[in-house]
Amino acid sequence: MKLLNPGHVIDGFEIQACLHAGGMAHIYTVQYALSEDGTRRESEFPMAMKIPRMTAGDGAENIVSFEVEHQILPALSGSHVPRFVAAGDLSRTPYLVMEYVQGSTLETWRENFHKESFQAGLHDRAIARVGAELAHAAHSLHKQNVCHLDLKPANVLIRPNGKVVLLDFGLSCHAHYPDLLAEEMRKAVGSPAWIAPEQVVGVRGDPRSDIFAIGVMLYELATGELPFGEPATAGGMRQRLWMDPVPPRKRNPQVPEWLQEVILKCLHPEAAKRYPSAAHLAMDLGNPDQIRITERGQQIKGTGFKEHFKRWLKAAGMHYQPSPLPSKQIKEVPILMVALPHADVSDATWYSLREAVDRSLGIRPGARLACVTVISPNDTSSTDSSKSESSVHRMHLARMQQWSQGLDLHDHQVSFHVLEASDVAHALVTYAKSNEVGMVIMGAATHGLQMQRFVATVPIKVAMNAPCTVILVKQDVPFEFLGTLNDK
Missing domain, CATH: 3.30.200.20 (Phosphorylase Kinase; domain 1)
Incomplete structure (x- = not known):
């Protein structure tokens, strides 16, 4: 027309x-x-x-x-x-x-972005904020059983308040509707620079394909270059089934290790080795100081020929399976939040919470754990230097880290968060909503035995208003532990 x-x-x-x-x-x-x-x-x-x-x-x-x-x-x-x-x-x-959504595309935002500003230590955090908002937007789609499958800067709109809106669903896939593109198009469908490896071989409907596309955008924001260029042939696109891009830190030494860790995890050729959900990616980008940095985040040379050759052989013989329901996929690897009391807590409560968390993680491989405690703003308002905001936060972080040492955290990421709020229940519910928490675990009375009759409604408020399942844990300590606990 x-x-x-x-x-x-x-x-x-x-x-x-x-x-x-x-x-x-x-x-x-x-x-x-x-x-x-x-x-x-x-x-x-x-x-x-x-x-x-x-x-x-x-x-x-x-x-x-x-x-x-x-x-x-x-x-x-x-x-x-x-x-x-x-x-x-x-x-x-x-x-x-x-x-008609007011805002600018990520394409425009990128054009105003200068990688030299990494030297000021500001732009890596700006990338993290945009990436986290983008991950939240993608997760919102995945919960509705939709995979975008064409995420790229031109299809990402940033509102003036920094929130992200996704555009153009012409290549998308809804698990409950017929996939018209798969039926009509007998070839890979997607934008060559951002298409995920599994899309190249015709697998549609995996939410981790959108995570790959987010990784491509983060890579370009961090380095100014596309990780795989813009291949014009099917053979050129197939290379990403086994090849890693040049490490971002080699192209731009100012890229911090935590950001490279995130980007390369998003860009792994195998979907199962990327972030299991966009919510996990958003949590890492929202808490860069707690990202576990591996050799992947530190490397400069990149993957060698031998490893790429092994991956090529594996990719050549790999049989790709249809994707399960996106909402089911992300529910299998939730973010678990445990609300830990910050004062007047008995060893029995600590023990019971640890047992409940261990059981929940044990049946959910790949789930992530967020340990959260809420303190009063009065706790950090003292002029005493020993009670300054940073020292109080460090003290509570150390207590939570010590508590977590008894957990079996193999195959589980864990992070620790100290919140300040007068309304404990509201703070916990807000945290759960903003971080896409899939389950909350907390004590049936979480604020100390001496204060139970005054604040016993906090767990009930959380259970009533949380966007997810809430497990209330009663104190339950085996008899052989009672003597040990009482002696402390």
Whole structure:
């Protein structure tokens, strides 16, 4: 379809201005058209209309992509996607009307980004903030059983408040709907620079493919270059099935080790060796000081020929399986949060919580543990240097780390967090919501035996308002431990 002029009306929507004229679609700002009596319906938010290009020279993927987005966009909800308004039929004028989100694309954000600023120690944290918001947005889709599968800077919109909105679901996959692209296109579907290895061989619907794409974007933000270039052939794209990119620190020595650790984990050729969910990635980017740095984060030379050759042999004989339900995948590797009391806590409570956490981690390989304690702002307001904010936080972090030493943390990442709040229940619920926590474990009375009758409602408040399962643990200590505990 040719470009439309302002004032043109389609199904009650009036064209205002053209925002974008690309190879796949034209996008316009629109408003409701004037009615017969001269009045105009007001919209709750600005609107945009997307009209796919469907001329004789355009490929069949344009039509299929429109059908896919027409199918998926109305089913999505949340702040990370534009709100759906209306759609036109293919037999007449195909279009999608949705919320017009104010903001700039990650592409624009990147253009204003200078890797030299790493020397100021600021831009690595800026990358982490953007990456964490992007991971939260992707996780929101995955919980709705949708994989984007075309994440790239042009499809990521950053609101003025820093929150991320994802655009263009024409290549996406919804586990509950027929995968039209898999049925119609007998080839890898995706943008060559950002496509994941499993997508190259036709596997769609794995949420870890989106994690790979996020890794590509983080790599480019950190180094100014794409990790795999922009291959133009199927053979060029297949190389990522066994090859690692050049380590970011080799291309930009100012990249910190923790950021390289995150990026290369996202870009692992095997999906099972990446982050198990975007929520895990977001938590690492939100807490870079607690990232466990391995040889991967420290390397400069990169993977050698022998290792790449072994991976090539493995990839050549690998049989890729269809992806399970995304929401089921991420539930199998949740973020577990244990709320640890900060004062007046008995050894019996410590023991019971540790046993409950150990049992929960034991049946969930790959799950992550977040140890959280909430202290009063009064605890850090003293002028006594021994009670300064940093020293008080260090003390509570040390106590939690000591408590965790009795856990079997093989194959589990763990982090420690001290929160300051007057309302303990609200702080715990807010933390659980903002970090996509899948399960909360806490004592049935978590703030000391002497204060139980005053604050016993805290666990109940958390259980009522948390966005996930809450396990309340009663004190339960084996008889052989009682004498030891009482002697302490």
